Amino acid sequence: MGRLVPAVTRALDVLELFLEGDGTLSAPEVTRRLELPRTTVHELLTTLAARSYLVTVPGQPGRYRLGVRTYQLGSRYAEQLDLAAEGLQVAREVAETCGETVHVAILEDADVIYIAKVDSTHAVRMVSAAGRRLPAHCTSVGKLLLAALPEAELEARLRGRELEAMTENSITGTEELRAALAEIRERGIAVEHRESNPDVSCVAAPVRDRSDRIVAALSVSVPMSRWSEEREDELARLAAKGAGALSGRLGHHGGQA
Numbered sequence: 431m432g433r434l435v436p437a438v439t440r441a442l443d444v445l446e447l448f449l450e451g452d453g454t455l456s457a458p459e460v461t462r463r464l465e466l467p468r469t470t471v472h473e474l475l476t477t478l479a480a481r482s483y484l485v486t487v488p489g490q491p492g493r494y495r496l497g498v499r500t501y502q503l504g505s506r507y508a509e510q511l512d513l514a515a516e517g518l519q520v521a522r523e524v525a526e527t528c529g530e531t532v533h534v535a536i537l538e539d540a541d542v543i544y545i546a547k548v549d550s551t552h553a554v555r556m557v558s559a560a561g562r563r564l565p566a567h568c569t570s571v572g573k574l575l576l577a578a579l580p581e582a583e584l585e586a587r588l589r590g591r592e593l594e595a596m597t598e599n600s601i602t603g604t605e606e607l608r609a610a611l612a613e614i615r616e617r618g619i620a621v622e623h624r625e626s627n628p629d630v631s632c633v634a635a636p637v638r639d640r641s642d643r644i645v646a647a648l649s650v651s652v653p654m655s656r657w658s659e660e661r662e663d664e665l666a667r668l669a670a671k672g673a674g675a676l677s678g679r680l681g682h683h684g685g686q687a
Contacts, residue, residue, distance in 0.1 A: 440464070441474055457475055457492070483496070513534075530652050540566050543563050568597075569622055570620040570649050574620035577615050618635070621666075632649045633665045633669050635649075637680070
């Protein structure tokens with residue numbers, strides 16, 4: 431590993447300060463928080479502003495905020511991301527930890543499409559496969575993604591749609607679904623008990639992008655022979671951790687989803 435360049439490290443330390451608080455800082459605040467000499471901070475801020483990584487806040491010439499160059503870099507990073515590829519890598523890591531089947535899915539209309547799947551090490555058949563579409567209301571990932579929609583968009587997606595059952599445990603009533611979605615919003619996770627497969631239960635957590643928008647969901651699926659309330663709690667934490675890791679790969683700042 432090569433030697434770190436102190437001047438570059440200090441410049442990056444300055445930029446990373448702007449990820450916190452209201453996103454604006456003055457030179458004295460940077461000096462105090464980084465414990466650097468005032469002259470050094472002045473030179474760093476001047477250089478970063480000259481390269482458009484920082485700009486002064488309108489009407490507050492002594493305060494700075496992130497400039498357009500940081501947005502351009504972030505946008506280029508986002509363009510290079512592949513949700514399916516990143517999701518598959520994280521799903522593998524989660525599956526290695528628990529030995530169960532892990533999915534990553536996105537919402538399309540009122541269905542979910544599985545974009546990544548890693549199978550359990552156990553001999554249990556799942557109804558899903560990467561690329562397959564299932565009714566959102568029958569799956570943990572789907573219910574979680576429906577719960578994240580604004581009310582008007584949710585209404586539009588469900589309008590005129592019959593909630594067909596995949597098993598005898600599937601939700602088939604609109605009011606029942608709305609109650610389930612309200613609970614998901616409160617808990618922050620979604621659980622499905624034998625609603626898409628009569629022998630399987632699942633728990634799902636939200637995946638967010640850099641704008642904090644929920645763009646996917648990650649779930650862990652377990653056969654009923656290995657399911658219990660204690661196991662549900664354990665897998666909920668694991669799904670949340672995995673979803674948080676994937677969110678971080680998508681540029682979400684804030685750790686856990």
